[in-house]
Amino acid sequence: MYKRILLPTDGSDVTSKAMQQAIALAKLTGGEMFVLSVKEPFPYSAISEMQPVPPQEFYDAQERIAAQRVATAVQAAQAAGVTCQGHTVEALHPWEAILDHADTQHCDLIVMASHGRRGVAALLLGSETQRVLIHSKLPVLVVR
Numbered sequence: 001m002y003k004r005i006l007l008p009t010d011g012s013d014v015t016s017k018a019m020q021q022a023i024a025l026a027k028l029t030g031g032e033m034f035v036l037s038v039k040e041p042f043p044y045s046a047i048s049e050m051q052p053v054p055p056q057e058f059y060d061a062q063e064r065i066a067a068q069r070v071a072t073a074v075q076a077a078q079a080a081g082v083t084c085q086g087h088t089v090e091a092l093h094p095w096e097a098i099l100d101h102a103d104t105q106h107c108d109l110i111v112m113a114s115h116g117r118r119g120v121a122a123l124l125l126g127s128e129t130q131r132v133l134i135h136s137k138l139p140v141l142v143v144r
Helices: 013-029 055-079 094-104 119-125 128-135
Strands: 004-008 032-039 084-090 109-113 140-143
Touching: 004 013, 004 094, 013 032, 013 055, 013 109, 013 140, 032 055, 032 094, 055 084, 084 094, 094 109, 094 128, 109 128, 128 140
Parallel strands: 004 032, 004 109, 032 084, 109 140
Antiparallel strands: none
């Protein structure tokens, strides 16, 4: 069954539900988990001297936030007896980073949360989960 499970996390409440499902599934199958948090790149503009936050401060804050999200999931998995590795990556498009990481880690399942937006909200805000579903060659378990 599923032996290498990728859990992308954005630190939201709905992601914690996906985390619990991923942990339960990994425990059931004797698999291992890979947790990923995607960091935003620095928003450079044409008027770079007017940036409210210096680039290094931005990068440090992004890494701190992403590392904490990953650590939370890794600790929960390890507490349940599941082998788990955590990673952070920077990417303009999180869905691409998720699929790349799943490929790099030879995952056979992606477990993701969905915020369940519908209609105009879904169109305007987009959905990383939807993009992963569209482009993934792997099975994707969506948790609400």
